[in-house]
Amino acid sequence: xxxxxxxxxxxxxxxxxxxxxxxxxxxxxxxxxxxxxxxxxxxxxxxxxxxxxxxxxxxxxxxxxxxxxxxxxxxxxxxxxxxxxxxxxxxxxxxxxxxxxxxxxxxxxxxxxxxxxxxxxxxxxxxxxxxxxxxxxxxxxxxxxxxxxxxxxxxxxxxxxxxxxxxxxxxxxxxxxxxxxxxxxxxxxxxxxxxxxxxxxxxxxxxxxxxxxxxxxxxxxxxxxxxxxxxxxxxxxxxxxxxxxxxxxxxxxxxxxxxxxxxxxxxxxxxxxxxxxxxxxxxx
Numbered sequence: 297x298x299x300x301x302x303x304x305x306x307x308x309x310x311x312x313x314x315x316x317x318x319x320x321x322x323x324x325x326x327x328x329x330x331x332x333x334x335x336x337x338x339x340x341x342x343x344x345x346x347x348x349x350x351x352x353x354x355x356x357x358x359x360x361x362x363x364x365x366x367x368x369x370x371x372x373x374x375x376x377x378x379x380x381x382x383x384x385x386x387x388x389x390x391x392x393x394x395x396x397x398x399x400x401x402x403x404x405x406x407x408x409x410x411x412x413x414x415x416x417x418x419x420x421x422x423x424x425x426x427x428x429x430x431x432x433x434x435x436x437x438x439x440x441x442x443x444x445x446x447x448x449x450x451x452x453x454x455x456x457x458x459x460x461x462x463x464x465x466x467x468x469x470x471x472x473x474x475x476x477x478x479x480x481x482x483x484x485x486x487x488x489x490x491x492x493x494x495x496x497x498x499x500x501x502x503x504x505x506x507x508x509x510x511x512x513x514x515x516x517x518x519x520x521x522x523x524x525x526x527x528x529x530x531x532x533x534x535x536x537x538x539x540x541x542x543x544x545x546x547x548x549x550x551x552x553x554x555x556x557x558x559x560x561x562x563x564x565x566x567x568x569x570x571x572x573x574x575x576x577x578x579x580x
Contacts, residue, residue, distance in 0.1 A: 302327050303341050303414045311411055314354055315377055320346050340426035341414050343534040352409040355391050358384070359408065362400050369396045415528045417521055417535070425542050428535040430519045435573065437513040440479055441502040442469075442494020444509075449489065455526055458491045465493045469503075480525075480558035481509060489555075512551045516573040517543075523568050525558060536574055548575040 306323050323346070324334040338346050354376040361372050373384035373396075388396050392406060399406065418429040445461050447454040462480060470478050481492040492509050499508070519536060521528065540546060557573040564570050 356408040427539040427542050430517045440494035440509045441506045444492045446488045477561040482555040484553045514575040517576045519572045544579050545576045548577045
């Protein structure tokens with residue numbers, strides 16, 4: 297097994313043993329990896345240490361049970377491997393910012409941590425830390441024509457609208473007119489997030505409801521992924537944040553409204569591989 301397969305298998309093992317004690321030494325030995333190496337790989341792929349991940353998953357599953365059943369909170373705490381109700385309550389409040397009792401009694405949206413699915417991507421070692429692989433590329437300014445949509449990434453209905461809008465543009469413009477590549481831009485306008493889907497065409501080729509968008513000249517950090525972005529959005533954000541920090545880079549704030557650009561060419565339809573461009577500059 298490669299490291300992605302190892303970590304996905306380890307996570308499956310953890311999920312099947314959430315109510316038991318799972319130790320780093322045990323998992324490292326199970327996969328014939330040194331303790332130190334397993335720790336580094338797990339943290340790099342999940343953006344959490346093994347202990348943090350197990351505790352967060354236990355708390356999340358315990359919180360679901362508290363909200364969904366009338367079982368005593370003490371019993372639930374013991375069911376999920378906490379040594380005492382006091383330890384459980386402290387950990388619960390530290391993570392969720394409310395008590396277990398408030399979780400049961402209040403209609404409060406909980407930030408559950410769900411089971412991790414490790415995304416296939418390449419990594420590299422930088423400054424003795426493991427980060428997702430990326431390249432730097434200078435891009436000159438260019439124009440796109442397409443459609444825009446305001447959205448909130450935390451609202452599922454908005455994300456569904458974005459997905460449908462992209463699919464419609466892909467079907468009615470990219471495929472029908474045989475145009476490549478397709479670009480998806482995330483930017484800010486008047487405090488709102490805007491998702492723009494477009495392509496490089498001449499102004500007189502643009503539909504009447506198309507808008508123009510300028511991609512600014514900058515150095516870009518280019519990351520590659522091989523699945524639908526909306527399925528791995530949180531992983532991508534964590535990957536990019538860590539990679540830029542470790543590499544001594546930061547977001548280029550010369551144009552603070554421009555956040556990211558996704559690039560889809562013909563290979564995407566066969567491999568699901570696409571690129572994300574993040575405008576960057578060196579840390580001061």
